[in-house]
Amino acid sequence: MGTTPTEVMAFPNIRAIVRDNGTAEVVVAGNSRIVPAGDSVQELRNNALALIVGEAQTLQRPVRVRIEDPEGHGELIVHPDNKIESVSYEPVPARRRAEAPETTRAAVAPAIIETAPAVEPAAAPVTAASVDARPWPSAYATATPEPQTAAAVEEAAPTRRSLKETSFLVSAPVLEPATQGWRGTLTRLGLRMDPSEEELTEREDVRTVSQHWPGPRTIAVVNRKGGANKTPTVVMLSAILARYSGAATVAWDNNESQGTLGWRTEKGAHDRSVLDLIDASTDLLSPSTNAAEIAKFVHHQTADKFDVLRSDENEEGDHEVTAEEVDIAHQVLTRYYRLVVMDSGNTARAANWRRMIDHTNQLVVPVTAIEDRAEAARLTLQTLESRGGHDAELARNAVVIVSESTDAKRSMSGEALKRAKDEAQRIADGFAPFVRAVVRIPYDPALVNGPIRYEALQPATQRAWLAAAAAVAAGF
Template sequence: MGTTPTEVMAFPKIRAIVRDNGTAEVVVAGNSRVVPAGDTVQDLRNNALALIVGEAQTLQRPVRVQIEDPEGHGELIVHPDHKIESVSYEARPARRRAEAPETTPGTVAPAVIDTVPVRAPEPVAAPAEPMTAPAAAEAVDRQPWPPNPVADTTPVPANPEPQAAAAAEEPQTAVIGEEAPPTRRSLKETSFLVSAPVLEPATLGWRGTLTRLGFRMDPSEEELSEREDIRTVSQHWPGPRTIAVVNRKGGANKTPTVVMLSAILARYSGAATVAWDNNESQGTLGWRTEKGSHDRSVLDLIDSSTELLSPSTNAAEIARFVHHQTADRFDVLRSDENEEGDHEVTAEEVDIAHQVLTRYYRLVVMDSGNTARAENWRRMIDHTNQLVVPVTAIEDRAEAARLTLQTLESRGGHDAELARGAVVIVSESTDAKRSMSGDALRRAKDEARRIADGFTPFVRAVVRIPYDPALVNGPIRYEALQPATRRAWLAAAAAVAQGF
């Protein structure tokens, strides 16, 4: 079975260009890499594929490649284990290859993925490092690209003139001493910007220690994975994005999830980020975050929406209504904290507040109440781009999360799409950690794994978070977490950002 093209990420954008002047390059995310020269066009193809295999090994996943050569263009999927799959290949109709066998137009470009066998690399004693051309070219099958010979598509008259046929049979006589006129290359075919991206040395673990001592070490697979997650959460996207954090059961870790996602995305992307407590009455986000120099809430922002949406209003005016988190670099819009609790936010008020916030912020992370039937809850879903469902590893919290997703899926349309593309974040239970029992700790991890595995077939991503006492009580700070917890939340934020 081949790999479905839609299952392979299109990032980074990779192009392999082989020219008829004997040069070739591989362009990865806008950075050009020179392909070692070869005696034939096929040599250049193989050398280019060797560089792309190295890129796939670095990323530890298949990559999609747009290919161009003198005979045609198409798309390949290149795997870290050197397997090459052809998605498409279209011959250039104006090209003629005398050496190509006769083919029919239907054999030029296969309509389905064609897996091309590639010779497996020889086993080595040490862990394999990403291969580079030309050495890696030996591991690439000699005919992986193009997948089929290119047919001669030049039209031939049905009844050629006898004189033309006779002329074709006559041998051509070369004039001794006469040189062929030189072919001038186009400046468009070359560039002086050919420097390849440099893999930064290791900074973590024993490899990082050796690097700091003057011995340059390549990063480990774990560090490369962390760098990829950082790259994912650091990207900017066109237009604002709204994340809804939902679970109809209280105590499911909604508020800590909102704080951690806001802190990580704000820290790494630099995007203006606001965490909004969209509880229908009184939420707890304000209790777990830093308070500003005022007591304003979402109701005050709604009352001042006309002024805030005015073209003449300065962007800094939003600070009068939100509470800035000085260490974690995001803002908090609190829910109404009226002691009487006599106001419930309406759908219209959600629309107004969302319009104001998306004018001043690129990222809105919404906390929510426990009632999926409430007006403000349902209207929040209408504005959502990415759904996040947190759950502690306790069966009633997991069941509530399942019912929340089931409710959205049953509504169809946008709601169902959000449910299918949701990210579920499973946090280990606190009870076992407090007991400090080895058996209890194992049971807690097993239960978290069981719940995570149960959600996996139904949503886009599931991430597990270890227990951390810094998330239990008091204000939540990113830097107060243990390193393993920070790493897990970074992976969760990366999974969320992939949905943007």
Template structure:
């Protein structure tokens, strides 16, 4: 009854943003909202809308927009909120959906998914199996006197529902409606995020090694190592180490927390016999790695001795990898820029999943292509890694710093062009938006903008699917 009273006048649009701001527009008059968090923005927005409904003495219809998509709600003069019934569309005007893109990027607003029936197909099928006679069963009048021939085996019957119960929406306008007691299904974007979280939360049998490679410097290798390690460690709870496998000095130690010591991979190699002995305890590895207190992974630094000229050999990679696989389930390896180096090639030997980061600059993209081409030309395990690789394309930082509208558009177009160019040649391509928290200083997952966190979650899920 409330919906039938809600007219298209006044035209009300409500926008919720992830940065603690929002906007309610009533017949062209905009009311900006700033609050401490999303819930406070929603509360203030509903108060404005309820006031309008009370002045009119009838419910009002509101078009909502939030990071998960768009929808329509009805708000009564008493502040009661309900979801508007989906508009009926003519089959003749139905548009064929566009094909799914081959690249993954930071989620954009999506249309609301169609309503799901109250009873899922699995529930219906299970109930029918338990209550409906088999197709070839004889009618009751023709059944044997004892009815034994018409009975089904208990082995073919189950009262368990195999489909998981879908939890209600938790975010945006759908989330606030669920908290108000109106159960709303999650948006398509929230469902996609839940799926990515399930993927990165899995435990797999045996250790896994991820190699992050690009023969060109400045391609975002180190930030990629940190982000993948942080997300996989946070969600899966698996013991994770980020290993700087540069030929000499690497930058991973500069972009992460330092522990209470100065030890590096060379110290770990020197103590390998002790660490691999049957009497060694798990906590002893802490003497050689640097724990990331908020992101829950460890860092094995490269040698930082300015006066030293030691370059890690293939045999030393063997020793270090043997030690790390004893103490960790997941190893994410940073790398140098020389694909001919002995330690680089030995790293590839142990790699289960290859990741190729690239910034949206053509020379970085070309270096990434040549890196993949080199591996593919070697055949066997190396070629399979190249075909199964995940390419991560990050937007250029130069255009963002300029804050020029044309430069920003060109940066996005270039990132899209590069991503589409790699898509036919690898297993997955993920686009990452620019984020100042990744440019300088220590990298922390919690310091990233929500859209950047979401994009890196998608990247980590693409990597984990290769395990």
């Protein structure tokens, strides 16, 4: 016995839209889900119906669906057991169709046409194939099909497929319900809601930074101007990539003399630096050396889960790291770590700076929203581009991170804050045509002075840095 339309709730509002440009979407309570692509309009219909059956199974009741496609529009009732009923269907007049069929389908009067439920529907996952035999609108049309000739029947006979071409696995990932905002609140109250576009974007960023890649990767954070936010950028990228991916991560202060990374991070129970690691490189590279020995030379960040290799802190500051020493340190670190994030000095001509670039897989150029820092970033990229080869490729695929001015204060007037944001946007827009990605970071006092901790940042700043880390990881 069929379900009368009045017995089926109109909530949530569901629409299935199939377009003649080869795209389709299912909109549930205002939340759009992109339908997997198909080779035809009919296959798009099948894929859309598969999503709707899944929604009915989630709600454990029939759902009412408005359908729209190039051939017409109408209303269906879709059941959890794969049964689909037509309430109404009205074809588009032939003159309005881009490619009208040979026989115009008659409008379907508001009536219910039942299809047989699948055997043991709960035991099989919902896929496009499970609704393949029930396209709309043809499955619900009342027009009597024209008799087919024997030749036509023979031509339409199905071709036997190989088992190698068939799979019962569902390739599409299951969409988890919303956890954030009012959608998350409704989900916790028992009404399953799909995540918002913002939450889906955040999930994608988390997925990107959580992946493991084959072999070690080296990130160089560069800007020839001091005060451009290089060290905070190194700390934040290291923290986020280590937290989400679980990959062994080290932040290396590759300043040619004395850097400040050690001042902005947690200090371990020793005073060793990169020079001590270089001196011990023979032992550290020995096959018999235990992996835990690296802890003698790096400073672990207990909350943010990465290590720091400090620059030489000799008070006289008379040692400048050479290119050969960069090679040795990099060889040691890539034996013990999957990810190396390198801080840098301000001299692009220095031997250690240039050798760092030779080892780099992904370039990051931080800049504060101050014009001289932005100009220094531009010149840094220009220098690398002019060198050609690997250096130029790094420049073209760089990620520029624009932070709102650290000179900003909470006490700034609304107009002054707006000007600061506008300046950050102007600089971001200026870099966008020349690099792979540009990410903006809001002002946060936790990044200005003292040790930097991820948990100390405001939620909006954490979210922005996650987007920055995802842009960097996408280049791996």
